[in-house]
């Protein structure tokens with residue numbers, strides 16, 4: 027299948043978008059045949075063919091503009107939050123467990139046992155309270171993640187469509203356009219997303 031640019035109707039200065047992006051990053055330059063047509067008046071055009079090299083920054087600019095759309099991300103539970111909450115809960119319960127025997131022993135000999143009991147009850151309360159909060163937080167967090175992931179299959183399907191389209195796009199260096207050989211639609215490289223979104 028021969029592919030022609032929908033604007034200049036030629037195929038001598040086009041390159042696949044995917045190869046510009048991958049090639050642009052590794053080689054940093056594009057060289058190939060170029061063609062220019064200048065109107066010289068009286069219905070005549072001066073045509074010239076040549077070979078030119080686009081410098082690295084031009085190609086890198088194209089690579090940046092023409093990068094494929096990023097895949098959709100799955101929402102995940104905040105791991106750090108869980109670790110922190112479990113740590114606090116664990117510390118609370120550990121303190122309570124350690125204080126309890128002293129409080130019980132102290133209660134027998136003199137009045138200081140009362141403070142021990144209070145301390146024990148407080149640490150137990152804090153430990154248990156944190157545990158409840160942590161559990162509730164985790165439940166909410168999981169629900170939020172599940173909600174956020176509800177449309178993940180749709181987002182993934184839409185992205186796969188865009189990638190399929192992206193893979194068949196061409197760039198015409200002469201006209202500075204990106205085009206889809208299947209639909210004949212073209213846009214400036216800056217508007218690549220619009221071309222991809224247009225299903």
Ligand SMILES: [Zn+2]
Nearest residue numbers: 031034198201
């Ligand atoms: Zn063209």
